[in-house]
Amino acid sequence: MTHFKVAVLISGNGSNLQAIIDEFKESSHIKICCVISNKEDAYGLERAAKVNIDRYFLDHTKFCTRKDFETGLTDILEKYNPDLIVLAGFMRILSEFFVEKYKGKLINIHPSLLPKHKGLNTHQKVIEEGDEFHGVTVHFVDNTLDGGPICAQASFKVETKDVKVLENEVHKIEHELYPKVIKDIAAGKINIIN
Ligand code: GRF
Numbered sequence: 001m002t003h004f005k006v007a008v009l010i011s012g013n014g015s016n017l018q019a020i021i022d023e024f025k026e027s028s029h030i031k032i033c034c035v036i037s038n039k040e041d042a043y044g045l046e047r048a049a050k051v052n053i054d055r056y057f058l059d060h061t062k063f064c065t066r067k068d069f070e071t072g073l074t075d076i077l078e079k080y081n082p083d084l085i086v087l088a089g090f091m092r093i094l095s096e097f098f099v100e101k102y103k104g105k106l107i108n109i110h111p112s113l114l115p116k117h118k119g120l121n122t123h124q125k126v127i128e129e130g131d132e133f134h135g136v137t138v139h140f141v142d143n144t145l146d147g148g149p150i151c152a153q154a155s156f157k158v159e160t161k162d163v164k165v166l167e168n169e170v171h172k173i174e175h176e177l178y179p180k181v182i183k184d185i186a187a188g189k190i191n192i193i194n
Contacts, residue, residue, distance in 0.1 A: 005080055006033065006085075006182060007084070007085045008020060009086070010037045010044040010088050014048075015089075016178050019178060021048075023183075033054065034080050035053055035055045044088070066093075067095060067097050070095060093145065095143060108139055109137070110122075113133065127163065131158055133156065133158060
């Protein structure tokens with residue numbers, strides 16, 4: 001059976017990466033082919049190292065333009081020819097160059113019920129606006145901020161005013177939803193039609 005190859009891009013802790021590693025470690029179909037971080041001290045790189053996944057640090061500050069950095073990314077990705085590129089806490093905006101190249105193969109997880117609360121500090125915004133529900137969204141990536149066709153969402157009722165508590169709840173459902181969506185994409189159950 002040919003593998004469905006998943007590349008994961010991170011910038012930090014990588015708890016979503018861990019959930020994906022755990023979910024697919026026994027899979028004969030879905031394989032994480034590489035992990036790329038734009039931060040050298042991203043804990044996610046250690047998570048990848050522990051299970052021997054190829055990993056790369058690509059310092060965006062060393063490139064003159066966004067496109068140069070993204071060309072660096074594609075140079076790495078082309079070695080693996082991934083079926084899917086998963087953004088998991090990757091804190092760089094990707095330009096049209098990259099997004100167009102990997103159209104339909106690039107997904108992101110965002111900690112809100114999009115289109116509500118694009119950008120940062122989503123938990124704070126949920127509390128400030130007194131939202132009844134909060135949740136997460138997995139979406140294909142286009143070149144707008146947190147935009148692109150939605151693959152799946154999961155929500156829960158907001159019962160706290162504590163940002164940290166809310167963040168933990170969100171993480172819990174992220175770790176369930178993201179691997180599920182990857183599985184559905186690999187199985188051809190989710191794709192972009194046009
Ligand atoms: C997650 O909350 C994700 O939704 C957002 O960045 C966070 C990454 O967390 N895009 P982690 O690095 O996977 O722990």
